[in-house]
Amino acid sequence: MSNTRQSATLLISAPDKKGLVAALANFLMTYNANIMHADQHQDTSENLFLMRIQWELDGFTLPMDAFAAAFQPIAAEHNMTWKVSLSSRKPRMAIFVSKYEHCLVDLLHRWRIGELNCDIPLVISNHEDCRRLVEFNGIPFHVVPVTRENKAEAEAEQFRLLEEAGADFIVLARYMQVLSGEFVKRYPDRVINIHHSFLPAFDGAKPYHRAFARGVKLIGATSHYVTEDLDEGPIIEQEVTRISHRDDVEDLIQKGRDLEKVVLSRAVRWHVDDRILSYSNKTVVFD
CATH class of the missing domain: 3.30.70.260 (ACT domain)
Structure with missing residues (x-):
């Protein structure tokens, strides 16, 4: 507002x-x-x-x-x-992040200047890399390592932290782990992801590399609610930018980072402002 x-x-x-x-x-x-x-x-x-x-x-x-x-x-x-x-009750947003910090930095900045009308009670990561950045902003930072062998135990600890913090919804700010079906069921339409591709093109891993190999002229980013089907959840927002034969993979990644930040922040703001209704694996975003 x-x-x-x-x-x-x-x-x-x-x-x-x-x-x-x-x-x-x-x-x-x-x-x-x-x-x-x-x-x-x-x-x-x-x-x-x-x-x-x-x-x-x-x-x-x-x-x-x-x-x-x-x-x-x-x-x-x-x-x-x-x-x-x-409007008097600010939703409580938990952020999950791995090593890439550009989306996290953007969300923290928009939150700090009041653009995102929410509270951030904690940030959870599977790596230490972003600790100083998060704690500089006065937000508790928790590292929960995730491996194939300990995934169930790691998610149990994440559940404990989220419940203790009273988190209302979760933002995956380039969190490079796939959530289990049990995790997603606990938070229906309350886990927002950013995917570094214009879905449904180039879902899954390394979309910029696959886009470069395909010789596309547009790359994009997509923010969506997370479901049990990887990268198949209801799409909230998308954006694209033009590229050319002169761009290599690193150029695509650099240009894509700018898209990812903007697209994710829009989706989060609309969610916080209660502008999204999800149905039939798609969304309506009200003006």
């Missing part, structure tokens, strides 16, 4: 039918809501209605701790899936 007004944001998805917007607006107006933003989308192929509504809490007569009970009858009537959040 660009202002200091306290607000609530409601995200809903429901089978599409007439009267949904009216039902939502009438409910909020019953309690004197001043709607600040409203955006909606109909997916005709899925017969699905999706909406984001943000309203000012000043003058709103329904206490937010009573919101769920008051709204549930309307949600049940229209078979809605919904989530409400408050």
Whole structure:
């Protein structure tokens, strides 16, 4: 948010039918809501209605701790899936990183200047390389080594740290380990990854090397929610840049780093601001 007004944001998805917007607006107006933003989308192929509504809490007569009970009858009537959040509560973002620090540096900078309205209770890594950077920013840094043999034990320790820190979601800032299916199931639509390719092209390992070998003229970066299928989760944001025959692999990697930072930060900001709804392995990102 660009202002200091306290607000609530409601995200809903429901089978599409007439009267949904009216039902939502009438409910909020019953309690004197001043709607600040409203955006909606109909997916005709899925017969699905999706909406984001943000309203000012000043003058709103329904206490937010009573919101769920008051709204549930309307949600049940229209078979809605919904989530409400408050601007006064900053989500808690855990960051996972390995050795590449460019995405981590960018996230920490945007967080420090207030561009990302969240708290960062911890950073977890499988290497020591980023410790000084993280601790310089006053954030606890935990090293949890991961090998093929100790993966289950390592993830158990990560779970413990995340729970102890009260983490709401996780950002993989070039974390070079594949998460287990059990890990992903614990955090559905709450693990954001950056992949250094314009998915679905060049998924998996060393995409820049494969892009160079293929002689492509565009390279990209993709931020997506993590699912059990590697690099197949719902895409949140993508960006591309043009390259030429004069660029070698190192040039592709250098140009790609700039894309990765921007794409990941956008995805994180939209998640923090409750602008994303995920369904059918794709997303709607509301304005």
